[in-house]
Amino acid sequence: MDRGDIEESGGEEEFPRLGGGKYRPVGAHDRAVVEMSSIDPGSSSSTLKNIRVVAPGEMGAGAREGPIPEDGVNGHQKESKLELFGFDSLVNILGLKSMTGEQIPAPSSPRDGEDISIMQGHPKPALKMGTMMGVFVPCLQNILGIIYYIRFTWIVGMAGIGQSLVLVLLCGLCTFLTTISLSAIATNGAMKGGGPYYLIGRALGPEVGISIGLCFFLGNAVAGALYVLGAVETFLKAFPAAGIFRETITKVNGTAVAESVQSPSSHDLQIYGIVVTILLCFIVFGGVKMINRVAPAFLLPVLLSILCIFIGMFLAKTDDPDTGITGLRLKSFRDNWSSAYQMTNNAGIPDPLGGTYWSFNELVGLFFPAVTGIMAGSNRSASLKDTQRSIPVGTLAATLSTTLLYVISVLFFGAVATRDKLLTDRLLTATVAWPLPLIVHVGIILSTLGAALQSLTGAPRLLAAIANDDILPILNYFKVADTREPHIATLFTALICIGCVVIGNLDLITPTVTMFYLLCYAGVNLSCFLLDLLDAPSWRPRWKYHHWSLSFVGASLCIVIMFLISWSFTVVAIALASLIYKYVGLKGKAGDWGDGFKSAYFQLALRSLRSLGADQVHPKNWYPIPLVFCRPWGQLPENVPCHPKLADFANCMKKKGRGMSIFVSILDGDYYECAEEAKEACKQLATYIEYKRCEGVAEIVVAPNMTEGFRGIIQTMGLGNLKPNIVVMRYPEIWRRENLTEIPSTFVGIINDCITANKGVVIIKGLEEWPNEYQRQYGTIDLYWIVRDGGLMLLLSQLLLTKESFESCKIQLFCIAEEDSDAEALKADVKKFLYDLRMQAEVIVVTMKSWDIRSEGNSKEDSLEAFDAAQRRISDYLGEIKSQGSTPRLANGKMMVVNEQQVEKFLYTMLKLNSTILSYSRMAAVVLVSLPPPPLNHPAYFYMEYMDLLVENVPRMLIVRGYHRDVVTLFT
Template sequence: MAAKNALPNITAESRVAPACKKYRHAPLEYENGLDVIFHMSTLNMHQRICGICMSTRCGSYGQSGSVDNNSPIAIPIGDKGEVSCSRIYPAKKSVKNQALMGFVLNQCPDDLSTIDNKITKKLTTLAAISSSLGKWVKTSVTDLYIKAPVKHVCMAGEQAQAPCSPRDSEDVEIAIGFPKETEPKQGTLMGVFIPCLQNILGIIYYIRFTWIVGMGGILQSLVLVAFCGACTFLTGLSLSAIATNGAMKGGGPYYLIGRALGPEVGISIGLCFFLGNAVAGAMYVLGAVETFLDAIPSAGFFQETVTVVNNTLVNGTTKSGATTISTPSLHDLQIYGVVVTILLCFIVFGGVKIINKVAPAFLVPVLFSILCIYIGVSIAPEPGASKGITGLSIVTLADNWSSEYQPTNNAGVPEPNGSIYWDFNALLGLFFPAVTGIMAGSNRSASLKDTQRSIPVGTLSATLSTTLMYLLSVFLFGALATREELLTDRLLAAAIAWPGPAVIYIGIILSTLGAALQSLTGAPRLLAAIANDDILPILNCFKAYEGSEPHVATLFTSFICIACVVIGNLDLITPTITMFFLLCYAGVNLSCFLLDLLDAPSWRPRWKIHHWVLSLIGASQCIVIMFMISWTFTVVSLALASLIYYYVSLKGKAGDWGDGFKSAYFQLALRSLRSLGDFANCMKKKGRGMSIFVSIIDGDYHESAEEANTAYRQLSAYIDYKHCEGVAEIIVARSISDGFRSIVQIMGLGNLKPNIVVMRYPEIWRRENLITQIPSSFISIINDCIIANKAIVTVKGLDEWPNEYQRLYGTIDLYWIVRDGGLMLLLSQLLLARDGFESCKIQVFCIAEEGTEAEELKADVKKYLYDLRMHAEVIVVTMKSMEAHSGISPNAKKDPQEEYASAQDRIRAYLSQMKETAQREGRPLMEDGRQVVVNEEKVEKFLYTMLKLNTTIVKYSMMAAVVLVSLPPPPLNHPAYCYMEYMDMLVVNVPRMLIVRGYRRDVVTLFT
């Protein structure tokens, strides 16, 4: 066959898809063990295109045989990459539903103008393979290349998923010319470990760590470092588990949390994390400026702040004498900080590539400066050093072992009358930013060679190494200098460094500027990633297309950073950053906790060191740290996240990302349902229970499926419009009776099944086209409910019931004829709870014989209602009074006697017609396939009973808001037509009525 000769020959040795003989493509390599399907089409043009779809469905599309030259074909490839050219399968239409991963040009068009839309669609998938393999496919004739990132891969016969967000849709770029070089992928060291290390080691270690050791003492400083390190380590475990459960895209922790807990939680925490990064940039800038002004005091424009400390408390004793401490002016910090921030923003506007190239240059001075500090500690004290630097000493270690909290001014300088008092919780808020930065690797997932290996190893290695370094530094600094020196020398690390302070000053400035660049680079991309998901319309202005720089988001971030720089107080900024980062870490831990607890089939992380207990401890620890630092800041940050959550849920668009909370609700609902048992039908259920609104469509399901779907959407929309608590269901059946019978049997889930059937009374049953259908269907429904032990409520005059804006006054009258388990009493109480009936009162009418029985019945009913805590007036109607009321009521719109006579005439005519039909056909009286017995005396007696009851209702309850009466069961073997006449006789002249039949269970109780 011609098609067979045109197929690429992929061998087990090369596993490379060659081009046609004339033109050569860049090689495409395939992984072993994947079943690949080739689709080949011969088009009415000079080119031929072969496609590749990664799927395990190869060989399932048809039997081998001849293949039309113009139809797609499928050829299986073995586990080792070999092509079974002897087996060619016609590809069915279902192939089109698969996610086509790429097409390889077998012959190239001589002219680009010959590429029509159909060819372009096939060409776009070519880039999917090339992008996933880090390769470009290019023709040497036209220099045509295509870039289209892979968004979803169909494996194991999985159906192609719909895009979860705009970022998950396919972005295709077709360009003419030579392709640009792709950026090399980074490994664990340069891609994760070094960025995390650079973000963790920052300004706090250089200019605040010795102060923390002096204020909190060695013991509490060790506890502080271990506590914060444990929090970030547990968060790192959760991050590793989530990051290795699938591909990660832009957005870092926001992407992880949003896809695990839903868009509302993801965006609320993501925006807080964005604010944390933006504010962190201000912290790094202030640290760099403060270090610069401390190193070169003459560079300040304003006079330094000079603090004279008298009688400083040291180790519990008062040191006499005055100590003069100089700190940079607040105005100098503001001026230099704003200028530096603007310069950094210009660099960020230049692009992330520039920052990535200079990142190692920022890190090397940091590591070298830390090494210089350790060398300086080992050789201290040097000649000319401060008397407070004792060198490594056991005595100094013992003196600094305990804490010595003192009040300070805003600059952190100890003052007896200082406005700020420090304790362990305050130190926790100051130090925690020194352990943040563990998300730096996850933010670079797109540039990693192996994301699922690099993120866990690099993140946890950086966390453990920095924590160990902090613990060692606590001992070294605590044994190196006196407490007064630790508290008053803001740059003690620079003073002891070898060969001199200049090395530390340079290291601090470069490290903080590098960290500030990372914050000002990552924060706008996080905001752009949130905007690109198109959930919040208000963020649309921050969108940035793939490959472009988020300039608007960068400008917005720079404004936030400058506003925080103007504050000029490092100690006030760091607690704010701590709250935002802790909120993000709590979200990561909570995401892993829910995913671990739910144990969904899609939860298969490669990182196995995780457990829901560890994640729960990590999330709880984050929340505890937040409240320990400042309950005010915690409440404000949680309130901010809650407001964003509410705004997203109110204004945001739907995102089909999966939702861990809803999954948890689902699992909880299933477990609760299984544990309900018979309590599902207990009278102590909260609220109104569960309502199912069902509509039945006559017809065949195959023919009426689309109509049923449309009806379902309309009914669901109407339920939401009316704010009803219930769900919609549509049943397609060949008849109303069959459909209802199906509803009675299968509607519900487990023990949670409907126990009351509410339907409208068929007031239009006399219409010519319905008179033979409705009576039999109505009786069938009632009998089915009786057999299924379900209560029945038939609503008469539904169009006369009040809407949500109308109110009814008067009484709710109950005609209690038979025992129904208190269902009518319960319904009357439920009606009173509605706004339309809240002004009504309940009256209970009882039917009794003459004599003392009436009084006894009234007393018993009153006692019963008292025990039920129900307020109602009891009225007893005797049989004699019912006989007397059988006449015409002045309030009746229709004469009951005339209605009674008309009903008699219609029943006689109907029965006469039935008898004539039976005699003519020589069979017994039949109706709807069942035999009936006609006893005209019983029929007339039943009809007369309905007349007496109706006249009594009209006399006492003509002006009632609603009347509730017991539903008479269909008499055995009576024709359905006769029963409908009985019911019409019962409801005539009553505008609103509920006809109720209970079931064999009490729905009200005497007990609480």
């Protein structure tokens, strides 16, 4: 087939490409064909002009038959000059994405061997909003609400002008600092649905994100009830005849403004509140498009009503003090400057016999919902033209403008009426409004209904976003597709809202809302604090006006305000978030969102590693870091990544589970060809380690053979003082098999490499007999301490005693002495040494003259038989070498010089040691013996014979080789 011709292949024919994979041809059944010219060195820098999208309608029958002409749309088709990079052209990727508006996934390398297909569509671009309508207006609408109209004048009367200013500035500072933190996080990358939950979860992890996100969801749901009750209370105040029940509250504090004040019945609030909530739910079910069209219109009456309130205060009469309206007078300002905290009834009317006493702390909880709503812009991030600019500017503008409005309102409200009027007229804003109170009533109702609508719209989507992350299985009922409405979550939110409406008391609901909002704001500040403090390379927010100290102050201020409001509510809120956090940790699915805690762990690990330095660790700070060879001799099935008893032994080397193990397997082959197989094997090994509850990491190394792989591992594995210091592997009992002739040289090479690299060695003989954590052992742990090894053998015995399976055992220490040694003096010295090391063991000194090779009778028969068999095999091996006539060489290429007398000496020494072990330790739970290094110029085969003779008939043995440094110390 000619280059540039595409023939119909029915989806069966494939074309070769670089790396051995194949390309699938784009046929007529595809939705579109993308024709693109290659990039010639002399062509124009503008490559996108050569791209043409052929729609399916333009592809007639002729397009299905025969090849596409080579001089078609672009006149020629050539191979891309960028194909040598192994990826699709970046120009093509970005060009297609910008022209079609589609989301094209990241390209994969051609050598992956996967088919590449491009699906195109022409979706209608969604309407994007700017800073004003997308952020500023929603935030303003959510911030200006029921508290300002119904409770703000009452707060000024109760706290006075001075403390009211402190209250406003305190709450305003909290939201201002939170806005700065929000701006930094929101401008550090693209945002998805979920608002603050998404920001906190991606910064502090899924557990913290979900716990705070669910609390924020509850806060929004309860806030919906707050707004509904505010609208209903305003409606019943404006139209008292609409009330089904009527309640008259008589003032008993003797004020001259009025003798009695009527307030709506709690039953009326409940009935009307439930009806309004249901009606709002029907609107929410109508879809978010309708809500977004109607919601901005609610803001105009709010702004108009605020303007009318200020006009009314300027035009208020000053000659009618009986009504309590004094106009803007300095006398009223002075009278209302100080606080007047007192008892009130449930409706907030001053009453010496009332059951509620108000203080500054309670007023903080009552007022704080009036400054919330700063997250409204971040919730609409997907609909913004420029998220990175609109969220900081719009949110900060809304926060500062509303705070300024509240400060001015405190000054004006404190100067326009008497304190009694401020405390008794819950709708003083409507009373002073110009020209009619009805304007304020309408403004209050529309603003609160709009805010309630936003709460009932945003809360279900927040819950659905948490469910869609698929971390918490219990929330799966609320999962929805991206294009579907969260109806089940909306019903659940409505039930919570109705439950709070039934309470019917606005002043009892607002502290609950405050706690949840403050908890969320604290999470946002802590997220920015952590990210600022860590300053990871990925932390590059466009909003530059932030600092970790500001975020820390903001988070601290949130916590302080929570305790100011109510320490009991604070404890309940934190306990609820903690329970959710714990539940997510236990029941939630694992998720890695690249959160700040992972970065903190990384920074802490780096700092700790640097603090350890490059010098040797002091014996008091020494921890075993075993390097466990999982499959050294091919004795396991292919589907078993590690012997289970090796994992059990790795746990035995840790005191109370503290420490790290490195589990390694070597995969024979070429890395280029076996890379994917190695990755899959590493995943399986890591899963198995987690299943065995081992604290460690898994590594798979691809090498031409085991010897080369081990040398690479022993030289490079680990960092600084966190490199493995002990190599653990099983003894190769199967080395005599004809198809495993390479085992002796590999085994000797590994031991020599460990000695060269100054690593300890622990070889497990009888791995199949090693007990698991539930098999309790009795008897003794016998140590045959022959050479100085830095105390590694002693330390291993003590670590074994800390495990449940060996805690009932006792330690016996056998000291192998020379023939002319003073046994009693050696025993006394060893006992003193063990006492200083805080180790308990029975010391037994064995000298070479205490027994003779041929005179022990039955106790040595097994050893003698093994000795004679080893001699015969070595003689046969030497005979084969001599019969070849050539000079034999070792595995390292050096000439082999065999000294038969030295070989006899090694065999004899191993026989004596094995006989001693069988005499004293035949019933021991485990035997530890020093590992003799491979002798120079001895074939690996000989060394395996020596080792076989040493371990003969010993069911369970640890062969230990220390290194030239102490791992135990005498000193405190």
